[in-house]
Amino acid sequence: MDITTQKPAAPPAPGPSAPADSGAARGVTRPGDRIFLGLSRGSGIFVLVLMAAIAAFLTYRATLAISEDEANFFTSFEWNPSGVPPEFGIAVLAFGTVVSSVIAMVIAVPVAVAIALFITHYAPRRLGGPIGYVIDLLAAVPSIVYGLWGALVLVPHLDGLYGWLDDYLGWTGILEWNDGAPRSLFTVGILLAVMILPIITNVSREVFRQVPRMHEEAALALGATRWEVIRMSVLPFGRSGVISASMLGLGRALGETMAVAMVLSPSFTINASLLDPGGGTFAQNIASKFNEATEMGRDALIASGLVLFVITLLVNGAARLIIARRKEYSGANA
Amino acid sequence: MAKRIDVSGLNAYYGSFLAIEDISMTIEPRSVTAFIGPSGCGKSTFLRTLNRMHEVTPGGRVDGKVMLDDENLYGAGIDPVAVRREVGMVFQRPNPFPTMSVYDNVAAGLRLNGTYRKSQLDDVVEKSLRGANLWNEVKDRLNKPGSGLSGGQQQRLCIARAIAVEPNVLLMDEPCSALDPISTLAIEDLIGELKERFTIVIVTHNMQQAARVSDRTAFFNLAAVGKPGKLIEIDDTERIFSNPSVQATEDYISGRFG
Numbered sequence: 001m002d003i004t005t006q007k008p009a010a011p012p013a014p015g016p017s018a019p020a021d022s023g024a025a026r027g028v029t030r031p032g033d034r035i036f037l038g039l040s041r042g043s044g045i046f047v048l049v050l051m052a053a054i055a056a057f058l059t060y061r062a063t064l065a066i067s068e069d070e071a072n073f074f075t076s077f078e079w080n081p082s083g084v085p086p087e088f089g090i091a092v093l094a095f096g097t098v099v100s101s102v103i104a105m106v107i108a109v110p111v112a113v114a115i116a117l118f119i120t121h122y123a124p125r126r127l128g129g130p131i132g133y134v135i136d137l138l139a140a141v142p143s144i145v146y147g148l149w150g151a152l153v154l155v156p157h158l159d160g161l162y163g164w165l166d167d168y169l170g171w172t173g174i175l176e177w178n179d180g181a182p183r184s185l186f187t188v189g190i191l192l193a194v195m196i197l198p199i200i201t202n203v204s205r206e207v208f209r210q211v212p213r214m215h216e217e218a219a220l221a222l223g224a225t226r227w228e229v230i231r232m233s234v235l236p237f238g239r240s241g242v243i244s245a246s247m248l249g250l251g252r253a254l255g256e257t258m259a260v261a262m263v264l265s266p267s268f269t270i271n272a273s274l275l276d277p278g279g280g281t282f283a284q285n286i287a288s289k290f291n292e293a294t295e296m297g298r299d300a301l302i303a304s305g306l307v308l309f310v311i312t313l314l315v316n317g318a319a320r321l322i323i324a325r326r327k328e329y330s331g332a333n334a
Numbered sequence: 335m336a337k338r339i340d341v342s343g344l345n346a347y348y349g350s351f352l353a354i355e356d357i358s359m360t361i362e363p364r365s366v367t368a369f370i371g372p373s374g375c376g377k378s379t380f381l382r383t384l385n386r387m388h389e390v391t392p393g394g395r396v397d398g399k400v401m402l403d404d405e406n407l408y409g410a411g412i413d414p415v416a417v418r419r420e421v422g423m424v425f426q427r428p429n430p431f432p433t434m435s436v437y438d439n440v441a442a443g444l445r446l447n448g449t450y451r452k453s454q455l456d457d458v459v460e461k462s463l464r465g466a467n468l469w470n471e472v473k474d475r476l477n478k479p480g481s482g483l484s485g486g487q488q489q490r491l492c493i494a495r496a497i498a499v500e501p502n503v504l505l506m507d508e509p510c511s512a513l514d515p516i517s518t519l520a521i522e523d524l525i526g527e528l529k530e531r532f533t534i535v536i537v538t539h540n541m542q543q544a545a546r547v548s549d550r551t552a553f554f555n556l557a558a559v560g561k562p563g564k565l566i567e568i569d570d571t572e573r574i575f576s577n578p579s580v581q582a583t584e585d586y587i588s589g590r591f592g
Contacts, residue, residue, distance in 0.1 A: 125392075214429040218492070220390055222443040222499065223419030232442060236433030 058306040065299035073303070079268050079285075081300035082293070088300045090307050092268050096185055096279040097308065100260070101253040103189025103274070104196055109246050111193075112200035117230060120208040132205060139198035147262035150191040155263060158182040158190075162275055176273040183265040186274040188281070191263055192256055196249035203248060207241030208234055240323040247319040254312055257283040282308040336363035336533040337403045337420075337502040339384065344398030345562075346376070346383050348391065353379045355562035357398070359552060366525060366534045368544035368571065371554035372586070376563025377537050380554070381505050384535065385421035386414040402502065419447065422496035426508040428488035430480035430495070436463075437476040439491055443499035458498055466494035467524050486517025493524065497532070504528065506536040510543065522547050541587060545575050553583045 066073050068086050076089025115135065119128040159182065166177035175186075215233040224232055235242075260281050266288065267278035286301045293301060339361040346354045354376035361367045369377040382388040383396050386407060400407040407417050430439045440459045449455060459476070463469040468490040472483070480491050489509060496504060506525075510518040525547045528534060538544050544551050552568035567580050578584050 212429075214425060214427055215431065217387065217390070217425060218429040218431060218495075219442075221385065221387060221418055221423035221425070222446060222495070223415050223417075224446055225415050228446055232431060236431070239433070 055309070058302055058309060061299045062303035062306045065296065065303045068296065069300075077268055077270070079289075079300075081297045086296055086300070090282070090304050092270055093280050093282045093285050093304055094307065094311075095270050096188075097254055097281040097283075097311070099274065099279075100185045100188040100192060100281060101250055103186060104192035104253045105246060105250055107190065107193035108197045108200055108249060109242075112197050112245070112249075113204055113242060115197075115201045116204035116208050117234070119205055121226065121230060121234065132202075135198050135201050135205075139202060143195060143256060143259045144262075146191060146195050147259035150187070150259055150263040154191060155182055155187060158187060165275065173272055174274050177275045178273065180275075180277045181265065182275070183263060183277045184271075184275050185264070185279045188260050188264050189274075191259055192253040195256065195259060196253050199252065200242075200245045200249040203245035204238065204242050207238040207245070211237045243319055243322055247316060250315055251312055254308065254315070255283050256281075257287045260284040261287050336531065338363045338401075339503065339533065339535075340399075340401040341384075342399045342401075344380070344383060344396065344400065346379050346388055347393070347395045349393035352562040354383075354554075355564055357565045359565060359568050361533060361535060362550065363533045364529055364531075365549040366529050366536060366547050367550045367552065367568075368548035369535065369537045369552050369554060370539075370541060370544050370586075371563070371566075372556070373539075374559065374563070375554040375556045377552075377554045378507055379563070380565075381507055381535060381537050382423075384503070384505055385423055386417045387423065389414065419443075419499060420501055421503040421505060422499065422501035423505045424489070424492050424496055424507065424509050427512050428485055428492050430483075430488050430491050432479065432481040434480055435477045436472050436480045436483070436491060439480040440494050440498050443495060447499060462494040462498035463491075465497055465528070466490045467520060467527075468494055484517070486513050486520060489513060489517065489521060490524065493521070493528075497528065501532065503533040503535065506534065508537050508539060511539060518543070541575075545571060551575070553578070553580075553586065555582055555586070 065081065065086075065088075069081075069088060070085040071078050071087035071089050073089055074094075075091050076087060077092055078087040078089055079092075080086065081088045115131075119132050123131065162177045162182055165175045169175040170177065211234050215237060216229050219229040219232040261284045264280065264284060265277045266280040266284065268280065269278050271278055282304050286305060290298065290301055341360075342358045344354070344357045345352060357380060369381065371377050379388060384400060384407075386396075388394045388396055396408060398408065402420065406412070407421075430436075431442060434442065437459055440462050441455045444455060444458055449458075460469060460473075463472060468487060471487060472491075475482075480488065483491060489512075493504075493509075510521050513521065522543065525534060525536065529549075536544075536547065548571045550568060551571040551574040553566045553574065554563050555566045556563040566582055567574070567578065569578070574583060575587060578587065584590075
């Protein structure tokens, strides 16, 4: 049979070299590939093992503490794990952590998105570049420095803001100022907002920069103003990216320790007003109590750390759900 | 609603680079005018000066006059945003808003103009999709994302979006270059129908397409790379393709271009 007519009739026909080919399909294994495969697979497995080990450690020590707890671990306002009998609960810490982080998000997300839009869509290039650079630098400032700034600069200058909030929003009750020192959850929220601003801004900026030119031109050609282009093309395209950025920021806010400890005057109470001093967060509480804690006290702190761990996981899961639900509209398929 | 375009002495720049030089032409209403010419000759740039899209490119700048009936698009106090509402545009690659449904894509321009009444939007969306020969294919999936349609359907969706706001002029920048022959045919048929209502200007690299769809054809050329593009001639399509008055046009059309 003529080989030239055979070829088009049976395209996959391997020809006389078939046995060698099927061997080659399995792949010639080169040492470099094998080493790299081993390294990357090993790293992947290592991360999983590490996560499992941390979870197992937290759960084990937490169980020890919670089984001794005479108060309700989730609802009690007490924190006296070394007492007889031991009584402690995370209600105050959960409230303080969530509330201060929410305040931080409410302040930081709009500002960060606005800065990112300014850099990518409004500022002339020679201004946008340096601003972006400064924001990058802000992300590198250690949190202890933010804490110092918060305690020495922010706290002494908040009377005006607190007075204003009390005048206009005091009637709500939650923003009523009873003339305490401004070392409250609200101040913590402001400080956390400053701290998470750079990371949200940076990620949002990268997302907005990737909006395809043709989507923006689509809006422009319909007679959209610059703001309308942003509303029709840029924000929808960047939506899931901004959500991810916010979750990164929220993760940092939830776990922030030193800066919170330096600004807040902690107490195991939940105040009606966010402007009253007192309250606490998981991380701050662990940092300030760990050194002097008894064995039982440490286990109780670890139990509270486990709750923080779970909250962070839930937040991330929720963010993924939000992003996945709008996937077909995400613009990734265009 | 179609209007006549009258261009005189138009130059367009990218920064200090002169991209097209001294272009003057008249584009008749209710007709299709095709721009042909080699890559880089400035035909797309010229098209984008007709709805002031050229100046959204960094460094983009235009001088000269573009009259839309009695109104100079580059006159003092003319808002480019208002110009783009009168002169619609369809791009080379289909670009429906990926985050919007089919319905919202078509309604986008109307909403920009402040029309929000559901019944009115419904009417215009249906009319525009029918006008773009897309209605029968998408009427059951108006709330699905526009980016889920095929390439040819997406391009017709973009045409529907552009005509929904009843522009006076419709500019098309190589609207079929990313499409297969069947979708291309659908768009060409559509262009034939749309010219009853609009002034249509189309840039194309496909000379058969220019010959098929257009009434008038303009040939652009550039002396050398780095030199500005110029209008060589504009005439009835039949004449351009049978007996052009400039030798360069004939060379280009017959493929003898060097």
